Amino acid sequence: MSHTYDSSGIVYRRESDGSVVANKWLNSGVRELLMSPNTTQAAVACVIAGDGTYYWTLNYQ
Secondary structure, three states, X not given: OOOXXXXXOEEEEOOOOHXXXXXXXXXXXXXXXXXXXXXXXXXXXXXXXXXXXXXXEEEEO
């Protein structure tokens, strides 16, 4: 679960710093999806697992 995305509108990232996550998303193929006029909504969530690992998800449509 490091940097996959597909047409379902879900993007995952495992980093501890939100700005690093955002920059990686914006410097990847996800940027084109997010900047598309067809993308009208997006939501980001972060969960910290019991072992301290951060899991980020970006859902868009």
